[in-house]
Amino acid sequence: MAARTLFAKVWDAHIVSPESDARPAILYVDLHLIHEVTSPQAFAELRARALSVRRPDLCLATLDHSTPTVPIASLKDLAVVSEPAAAKQVLQMEQNCRDFGIELRSFGSGERGIVHVIGPELGATQPGKTIVCGDSHTSTHGAFGALAFGIGTTEVGHVLATQCLLQRKPRTLAVILTGTLSAGVTAKDVILKIIGTIGVAGGNGHVIEYRGSTVAGLTMEERMTICNMSIEAGARAGMIGPDDVTYEYVAGRPLAPRGSAWDDALERWRALGTDAEAKFDQSVSIDVSRLKPMVTFGTNPGMVVAIDESVPAGDDPAFRKALAYMQVDAGKPLKDKLVDVVFIGSCTNGRISDLRQAAELLRGRRVAKHVRLLVVPGSQQVKRAAEAEGIDEIVKAAGGEWRESGCSMCIGMNGDTAGRGQLSVSTSNRNFEGRQGSGARTILASPLTAAASAVTGKVTDPRELMGSSRRI
Amino acid sequence: MNGIKQVRSRTVVLPIDDIDTDQIIPARFLTTTTKTGLGKSLFTDWRYHPDGTTRDDFVLNSPDAEGAAVLVAGRNFGCGSSREHAPWALLDFGIRAVISTEIADIFCNNALKNGLLPVIVGADDHRWLVEHPGIEVTVDLETQSVVLPGGRRIGFPIDGFSRYCLLHGLDQLGFLLENEPAILAFEQRLI
Ligand code: SF4
Numbered sequence: 001m002a003a004r005t006l007f008a009k010v011w012d013a014h015i016v017s018p019e020s021d022a023r024p025a026i027l028y029v030d031l032h033l034i035h036e037v038t039s040p041q042a043f044a045e046l047r048a049r050a051l052s053v054r055r056p057d058l059c060l061a062t063l064d065h066s067t068p069t070v071p072i073a074s075l076k077d078l079a080v081v082s083e084p085a086a087a088k089q090v091l092q093m094e095q096n097c098r099d100f101g102i103e104l105r106s107f108g109s110g111e112r113g114i115v116h117v118i119g120p121e122l123g124a125t126q127p128g129k130t131i132v133c134g135d136s137h138t139s140t141h142g143a144f145g146a147l148a149f150g151i152g153t154t155e156v157g158h159v160l161a162t163q164c165l166l167q168r169k170p171r172t173l174a175v176i177l178t179g180t181l182s183a184g185v186t187a188k189d190v191i192l193k194i195i196g197t198i199g200v201a202g203g204n205g206h207v208i209e210y211r212g213s214t215v216a217g218l219t220m221e222e223r224m225t226i227c228n229m230s231i232e233a234g235a236r237a238g239m240i241g242p243d244d245v246t247y248e249y250v251a252g253r254p255l256a257p258r259g260s261a262w263d264d265a266l267e268r269w270r271a272l273g274t275d276a277e278a279k280f281d282q283s284v285s286i287d288v289s290r291l292k293p294m295v296t297f298g299t300n301p302g303m304v305v306a307i308d309e310s311v312p313a314g315d316d317p318a319f320r321k322a323l324a325y326m327q328v329d330a331g332k333p334l335k336d337k338l339v340d341v342v343f344i345g346s347c348t349n350g351r352i353s354d355l356r357q358a359a360e361l362l363r364g365r366r367v368a369k370h371v372r373l374l375v376v377p378g379s380q381q382v383k384r385a386a387e388a389e390g391i392d393e394i395v396k397a398a399g400g401e402w403r404e405s406g407c408s409m410c411i412g413m414n415g416d417t418a419g420r421g422q423l424s425v426s427t428s429n430r431n432f433e434g435r436q437g438s439g440a441r442t443i444l445a446s447p448l449t450a451a452a453s454a455v456t457g458k459v460t461d462p463r464e465l466m467g468s469s470r471r472i
Numbered sequence: 473m474n475g476i477k478q479v480r481s482r483t484v485v486l487p488i489d490d491i492d493t494d495q496i497i498p499a500r501f502l503t504t505t506t507k508t509g510l511g512k513s514l515f516t517d518w519r520y521h522p523d524g525t526t527r528d529d530f531v532l533n534s535p536d537a538e539g540a541a542v543l544v545a546g547r548n549f550g551c552g553s554s555r556e557h558a559p560w561a562l563l564d565f566g567i568r569a570v571i572s573t574e575i576a577d578i579f580c581n582n583a584l585k586n587g588l589l590p591v592i593v594g595a596d597d598h599r600w601l602v603e604h605p606g607i608e609v610t611v612d613l614e615t616q617s618v619v620l621p622g623g624r625r626i627g628f629p630i631d632g633f634s635r636y637c638l639l640h641g642l643d644q645l646g647f648l649l650e651n652e653p654a655i656l657a658f659e660q661r662l663i
Contacts, residue, residue, distance in 0.1 A: 016658045017651060023633045026651055028658055038555065040505035045645075066503055085503035092505050136554040136578060150554035152582035154644075162648040164655055168631065200490055201548040201574055234551060236577050300490050300551075318489040318546060411499045420522060432494040432552060434517045
């Protein structure tokens with residue numbers, strides 16, 4: 001057989017019926033992640049047509065987007081802490097999962113959390129799988145060598161009813177990363193650099209494969225941070241070839257294969273990597289050895305500079321509109337701009353290693369008086385792990401808020417928002433106008449940069465607060 | 473869904489690049505559990521002042537925009553989240569076709585599934601449309617062309633299967649369900 005990419009191998013293995021000019025391929029889905037915001041209308045469609053869910057066993061359902069991050073003991077408390085519409089959405093999700101026989105990781109479940117955090121954490125995310133979700137950051141799961149992408153609600157209905165999707169085969173883009181990251185520079189800075197380089201539409205129509213020596217040296221959590229933001233470059237999916245780092249992460253997790261099934265799986269997974277002779281439709285190389293902490297200055301993730309670099313000038317109307325909205329000036333760096341809010345969390349940077357990095361900078365320090373710091377673990381499991389290490393205490397001692405897991409201020413649907421005009425340094429993935437609250441201004445950055453900025457109260461290069469030789 | 477052959481309307485022009493789905497319909501309106509009623513919240517933060525009063529300087533609020541069903545937008549329209557609420561909001565508002573030089577993948581898929589026509593044209597034609605707001609055009613799905621006043625046509629690409637479904641009002645779930653035997657056979661191979 002001709003040499004194939006990782007993407008092509010996963011794609012080919014899931015074709016129920018091939019594509020032709022007249023019709024798209026029918027692609028089989030191995031894992032369907034479901035949450036409360038993009039599924040209600042799909043379940044309504046199933047009810048209207050008297051359809052059942054074909055494979056409830058292949059669904060992983062949770063509550064994350066519109067859920068409160070203050071503790072609630074049971075669903076009854078929802079009405080007290082949530083807006084009526086958000087509470088209704090959560091209750092409807094409970095009902096839908098009950099009616100259609102889907103297990104829901106709900107309140108009270110120690111396994112609840114952001115879909116893209118719990119899939120990997122539970123071992124449901126595995127190399128070679130096709131994974132979809134009514135959420136664009138499904139690309140996160142590509143870090144395991146899965147083909148994972150976001151879909152709309154109509155397609156959520158398609159998958160619920162048939163376990164399949166109609167898809168045209170995307171093109172492939174290799175992003176080759178070389179060089180070693182310096183201290184204080186993280187996977188988040190790498191993906192921001194990539195988006196800044198290829199642009200927010202640079203990946204449209206493509207699946208990205210991140211390759212190169214840098215990638216091989218990254219942990220799974222770092223790989224997830226990178227794949228997570230593939231959609232911010234327009235690519236629906238981002239993938240990384242599975243290796244020993246991947247297998248080690250998956251092994252022993254509750255939903256991972258066991259015993260002889262594990263051995264079989266490992267054999268299949270080892271054959272997934274892109275063949276040496278395989279061709280990509282496009283390719284771009286980036287050397288990360290001189291990379292610095294990155295911060296966004298505008299209203300999309302492609303408008304990004306190094307922390308000590310000046311904001312560029314531009315006369316395109318969208319560019320001018322973005323600078324005016326952000327209240328930043330061309331020709332000046334963002335460094336030292338006063339910050340009102342710092343958010344540490346989300347499916348991009350809400351895992352244990354992210355919280356550890358933030359805690360490392362917060363330890364023994366205080367958050368600046370005028371700053372509100374919100375730390376929201378990506379899942380209940382992450383929360384427990386962090387508490388076992390005392391991270392919650394470090395955050396609280398610094399004057400930050402320590403919350404229950406959820407999407408929280410990444411999307412601001414649950415009441416956690418930044419105020420109008422406030423400047424937020426956030427470890428999430430979107431700095432669109434109003435994303436974190438109507439009129440709020442967002443700077444995307446790494447957990448280190450966010451924590452450093454919380455301490456000084458200004459946009460801050462985290463390396464200034466780190467011991468010069470320390471590698472975090 | 474009823475079949476769609478063409479959309480005839482004046483254009484309304486919003487020539488901003490990278491208009492994301494958070495602008496089209498902000499997340500705070502996603503707590504709905506239905507598809508209807510989102511039109512009043514379309515582009516909320518661009519259409520209204522914080523106190524709820526209308527912003528006269530926003531193009532969709534101008535009297536000329538009233539009843540316009542064809543939106544001419546900047547490059548990479550609909551980037552960002554997968555929320556199908558974005559095409560639902562546009563349709564609920566009365567927009568039936570979006571013309572741009574590039575439309576984000578997930579938005580494009582979602583639009584096609586709901587009968588909102590994504591129309592991709594070349595940069596020169598796009599510039600001409602931007603420079604001539606409010607003209608009467610016909611977006612013709614059968615001939616895959618935008619017909620301008622005077623009869624000039626601008627062709628546009630569209631996935632053949634989606635086009636067929638839209639023209640005939642066919643729904644893609646029905647098509648998938650008919651493939652049940654193939655799906656079952658595939659699943660049996662997996663075991
Ligand atoms: S954390 Fe943010 S980006 Fe991730 S799933 Fe939640 S809302 Fe979406």
